[in-house]
Amino acid sequence: MTVVQEPESGTRDTILELIVERGPITAASLAKILYLTPAAVRRHIGVLEEESLIEVHETTASSQARRGRPARHYVATKEGQSQLQNEYSDLASHALEFIRDSLGDDKVEEFANKRSDELEKRYGRALDEVGEDPAARAKELVKKLSGDGYAASLRSVGPRGMALQLCQGHCPVQQVAGQFPELCEAETQAFSRLLGVHVQRLATLAGGDHVCTTHIPLLIPSRPAGTPTRNNATEGNQ
Incomplete structure (x- = not known):
């Protein structure tokens, strides 16, 4: 697992990279991987959504949470993918x-x-x-x-x-x-x-x-x- 000890922007970049690699993925799963609180992850996710770098991925009923609202699964957008594109x-x-x-x-x-x-x-x-x-x-x-x-x-x-x-x-x-x-x-x-x-x-x-x-x-x-x-x-x- 990855322990995050870096500036806010660095943490956000790490979250984006994980969403690119492992999406669709929930904020709770990201929090476990990074040893962060779900609230902290959701804050970064909010910024990434505002910047159109990630979006919510529609999931099937079988993958939804049993109670309350279904957990949101995130994937990278084309703009998010382009953040890692080769300059050549x-x-x-x-x-x-x-x-x-x-x-x-x-x-x-x-x-x-x-x-x-x-x-x-x-x-x-x-x-x-x-x-x-x-x-x-x-x-x-x-x-x-x-x-x-x-x-x-x-x-x-x-x-x-x-x-x-x-x-x-x-x-x-x-x-x-x-x-x-x-x-x-x-x-x-x-x-x-x-x-x-x-x-x-x-x-x-x-x-x-x-x-x-x-x-x-x-x-x-x-x-x-x-x-x-x-x-x-x-x-x-x-």
């Missing part, structure tokens, strides 16, 4: 636009695939060290993604936890991915190869959702975990 997004967008206009869509896809292959190379060894179990590999993937600034987390879903949802509360290339969905598609394929199961992207920040969500089934592996990248597989057949 505009440059990257222009570069990919130049590639597409000069060389065609195929080259954009080739770039996206190359980027996902590099992600596999960076993460593959660490995932291999934890074994073949998709759940264990998913936990390690979350650690690696969070280290690269994706504010990743993992949630168990379905009866008896038959699946996981990988959530990415922040995407350093969100603005670029909004223009070039090939980046999201290639990343999803990389996750599938790293985990050894057929994953499905349910939502993306680039598509306007509050978090990128990837569904990971745990029952039937579709391929050996850590399947070689496209380039390595191609080289092996030569």
